Amino acid sequence: MGLTTTIGAMAARWTSAALAGVQGIALAAAIGLQSSLEAAFCAEPAVPSTSSAACEDAQTTAAMRACENARYRKADAAMTAEYQALLSRLDAAGQAKLRAAQGAWLKFRDAEASFQADMARGGTLAPLLRTSTLADLTESRLHQLAKAAEQADQ
Numbered sequence: 001m002g003l004t005t006t007i008g009a010m011a012a013r014w015t016s017a018a019l020a021g022v023q024g025i026a027l028a029a030a031i032g033l034q035s036s037l038e039a040a041f042c043a044e045p046a047v048p049s050t051s052s053a054a055c056e057d058a059q060t061t062a063a064m065r066a067c068e069n070a071r072y073r074k075a076d077a078a079m080t081a082e083y084q085a086l087l088s089r090l091d092a093a094g095q096a097k098l099r100a101a102q103g104a105w106l107k108f109r110d111a112e113a114s115f116q117a118d119m120a121r122g123g124t125l126a127p128l129l130r131t132s133t134l135a136d137l138t139e140s141r142l143h144q145l146a147k148a149a150e151q152a153d154q
Helices: 003-020 022-042 052-056 061-089 092-118 126-153
Strands: none
Touching: 052 061, 061 092, 061 126, 092 126
16 A cells, blocks of 8 residues: 555544544544554565666655665776776786775775765764765766776877
8 A cells, every 4th residue: 555545544534533523533543553553564665766767756765865875886886897997907006006096095985975974963864965975976986997097098
């Protein structure tokens, strides 16, 4: 049962209950709460789609987090592939420098994401801010590595 259907059903129950008096309202609320709890704990959780259209229309924090997690995973996989490709083009000295730079960058990325998440300390947006920062910085690093690869090929 969808959220709209559940809300509609609860509204109908509450309207009927209002006619029956205060006891009816309390009963309808209890039934509505029971239905909501059953839906939350007994049903399979809905996995939000991470298609670009679904992400553009994401309305809940959970949906936004799913989209940002998918964006981060995609960026991280692409960055890792670009890093490996660049590493294979370099001599031993260049590889050592790239490894050191990548290690320092990873520490910076993680620390910056933690700092950004701290802006919403304790709030439900903190994980979203962290993941969004990870995705943004990883996409930026991907472009940096791609530019370095172009220069290595010249």
